[in-house]
Amino acid sequence: MITSAHIDDIRTQVRAWRAKGETVAFVPTMGNLHQGHITLVKEAAKKCDHVVASIFVNPMQFGQNEDLDAYPRTLEADSQALTAAGAELLFTPTPAVIYPKGLAQQTYVEVPGISDVLCGASRPGHFRGVSTIVCKLFNIVQPDVAFFGNKDYQQLLVIRTMVEDLSLPIEIIGIDTIREASGLAMSSRNGYLTVEEKAAAPALKKAIDAMAQGIKQGISIEQVTEEAKASLTAAGFTPDYLEVRHADTLAKAETQDKALVILAAAYLGKARLIDNLRFDR
Helix, strand or coil, rough: CEECCCCCHHHHHHHHHHHHCCCCEEEEEEECCHHHHHHHHHHHHHHHEEEEEECCCCHCCCCCCCCCCCCCCHHCCCCCHHHHHHHEEEEEHHHEEEEEEEEHHCCCCCCCCCCCHHHEEEEEEEEHHHHHHHHHHHHHCCCCEEEEECCEEEEEEEEHHHHHHCCCCEEEEEEEECCCCCCEEECCHHCCHHHHHHCCCCCCHHHHHHHHHHHCCCCCCHHHHHHHHHHHHHCCCCEEEEEEEEEECCCCCCCCCCCEEEEEEECCCEEEEEEEEECCC
């Protein structure tokens, strides 16, 4: 696998592949990779001739008092895992490469509406940072296809909307959430959990599943939500949000809506965990 922190190196290699008529898939990450990331790379390798990955802990998407400095950096292990999974080119830029004028002078991309609710409301400016870095990376790599995990459901919708609105010629593919044996969604932030918290963490998935089952049985959204919040609090969580939304727009679910998604974010110790479930009523 070729690794470079320089934009020109990435573009030169991608141009060489394209000159031979070969296709390029892209998997952007912030590193500290787990099996969910590796699954994205393996699926990308099935879809295209070549896979490009990136590792960049993006300061623009971290708010005040968030874990930018503490976010785990594990480049050597990540590189080995990416190579084994089939990635051929790894982009590892520094903030100075991505934001040479600094964050305050950086042109940004903002996706209105869908960026402002749920995680967007809890973490102001977060999705501006996500959409800006993803757009920049897309312009650097210029892939045919890009892969993202469905665990970050709102992020996936934000990126799909941005690609559509800006007429970017990139197919966006979401891959099902990869879970631990307990049902806990794999996340780089699971490393913040203590042994006791790790044992309690699967309650988030159980609460979401119970909500979906209740809604399918005709129980009101309000009732299943209150019951789920109570169960999470009893398990040691501090819920941030727990909501039922229209699966395609993230508008608040209406009685006539069939395609729904339950989205949850909750604190367990130092970790802020998120999860979701899309289903049809």
